[in-house]
Amino acid sequence: MTLDHARRLDAADPLASFRTRFLLPEGLTYLDGNSLGPLTISGRDALAAATERWSRRLIGGWNEDWIAMASRVAARLAPLLGALEEEVLIGSDTSTNLFRLAHAAAEIAPDRTDIVTDDLNFPSDRYVLEGIAKGLGRRVQVVRSTDGIHADEGAIMGEITDRTSFVCLSMVAYRTGYLYDVPTITDHAHRHGALVLWDLSHAAGVVPIHLDAWKVDLAVGCTYKYLNGGPGAPAYLYVRRDLQGRLRNPVQGWFGHADPFSMVEDYAPSPGVRRFSSGTPPILSLAPVDGGVQPTVEAGVARVREKSVALTIAFVEEVERILVSLGFSIQSPCDPARRGSHVSLGHPYALAVSRCLVAERAVVPDFRPPNVLRFGFAPLYNRFEDMVRAIEQTAEVVRTGAYEPYLAARPFVP
């Protein structure tokens, strides 16, 4: 694809105008929205309003606005997850949210000793599961991918038995972009009486999600990737309505109390999803999430997905045409129906190439150890032009040996 061809596609793109909603530096080809989405204009304004409110209204800010902020954001987020507003909670980080839900799931079935996950799941999610297994005397079963790219969904389902407490997987694998068949695995787990807990961090905002229709039990996810919430922005969690009353939040905090402002002596959990709240939410980090989610809600995930698929298909074609002969291998599923919105490329000098692209070429992919470059496509601001530029610059950096000065670089990526 030439730059001209890419620009014609961009000119015809029905989502093109959404790019103006983001504060992106001039000339930057940013393909790391799957790690940290950009600041939106609406997010910037929401943050400014919260800061101004703090300075002018002080404690009064809580009653005026902040106490309702988390539920306002949850209400905006819910349709992106295919969930009801009263099934979504926002606050805390993804690991802590995962801990709370996974601990609750393990606790209600003390005779079910096994937790099933796989090696494509986030290491961070696996750390949380290991911790719960250690605390409660459970066992984590890690199903291996056969090729390191595709999940072995058959093997995962084969591991699910009447001893399985719950299955915890990432809907889109952070490293390879593999997109799971959520309803089939969910159904299968339910037939064995197990619960499912999906991490949606790399899926929400770019892949259609129908938690209610799929009868998913539990889910978590972060808001700082395709949802543009900001660095370390509060994460969300989902608990299916009919499950809420049965699950216990191990971190019994006052924001999860049935009547938090009564400050009574004894804990009584909120009957709804709010029981999974613990402490006071971080307002300044929460404020831009509402604004960050807004463009995606307006565009609609179906349209976002359509453009995402077109972008990753074109990217994979260009990789095959230009980059494979330069030592790159595709580390993501080739079938777009099995792929999220990022594409991973293996290269022996992936770290040095990524450093050179960022430092000298104004192209920002990200690096995942040991040797993977991830190119994330966020269709509300990434254009076909960005895709072509990334291919061109990556090819040039390798062809010219421009990456060589970066070979001694140490990885350091959050």
Next chain:
Amino acid sequence: MTLDHARRLDAADPLASFRTRFLLPEGLTYLDGNSLGPLTISGRDALAAATERWSRRLIGGWNEDWIAMASRVAARLAPLLGALEEEVLIGSDTSTNLFRLAHAAAEIAPDRTDIVTDDLNFPSDRYVLEGIAKGLGRRVQVVRSTDGIHADEGAIMGEITDRTSFVCLSMVAYRTGYLYDVPTITDHAHRHGALVLWDLSHAAGVVPIHLDAWKVDLAVGCTYKYLNGGPGAPAYLYVRRDLQGRLRNPVQGWFGHADPFSMVEDYAPSPGVRRFSSGTPPILSLAPVDGGVQPTVEAGVARVREKSVALTIAFVEEVERILVSLGFSIQSPCDPARRGSHVSLGHPYALAVSRCLVAERAVVPDFRPPNVLRFGFAPLYNRFEDMVRAIEQTAEVVRTGAYEPYLAARPFVP
């Protein structure tokens, strides 16, 4: 005390210039810094810098600044707690931090079944302890205050036995302002082999704290009160250095990993206090904490405490002279050595009086159910003039019946 007298005291106050570091609305008498401290100029600038960095540098912000932000804030905070930098961690909310430390403390002594606390502790802390007791099969013993104002420290120490796992108390009681004898209770607990966990939320920044010298094991606290970190700003935790390697964080997250960026499969906890981290810290909420703490560090807690004691002594004298005859009772210790930096007053119409003061008199105390008004004195921006104005306006609101339209108000305070 007349307004003139107060103004003379303010003019002679060596801390007077610190008031210019805070963004306080003109004409407001803000005596609720024990609930939410004001925005500082340095905090505002730090937040603006983080936001600007997000928009200009995107993911690059992590390596440039954000990854080190939590330890930078911890280093600034440590001297205010009498702790080493490597004993303090910042991130998450107070309830979640308390959960992590209390769970760890309970877990290392499975044969010690009892957790000792008292009824002056935050209800929110007690909810957390109850949750841990339920999960791990422990028992929470709640020692009662005899007069509802002073802690019964003798009774607390009497409850500590060889079956005590840990003692959890608030160094300054949120409702009455009672200031505990931390070293004596800590010593006593240690003689029985129990640990201590102090909540410093109402103490840090206004009361001298010497965690290391007192041999305190564990502590937590929030940063949004006298430390001016902002609404829902991240909380801190403290683990004494020699204990760190023995305690397990139940929420095993990637930020607590020995090598978080290696993303290896297995969890290996950081050898130090960082093992108590879990997920990604909320950068925009963290940024203003550094600036918020700064004025207190510069002033020095000893000088802050001196002025705090002078303010609360003068306030109590004025209450006795003017407000007691209007139906107010002092619900805080009269001995300043046993009092933190706020004074609580009981009144049958406390809620209506507080609403009227806020809505009509530009005086902001806070209300705690069922009938308590709290007046918090933050010596870096509160003046003797504020104290006199609060007394005058409170007296007038009661004398004139101006509070009556607010009698139907419902409490709603975070």
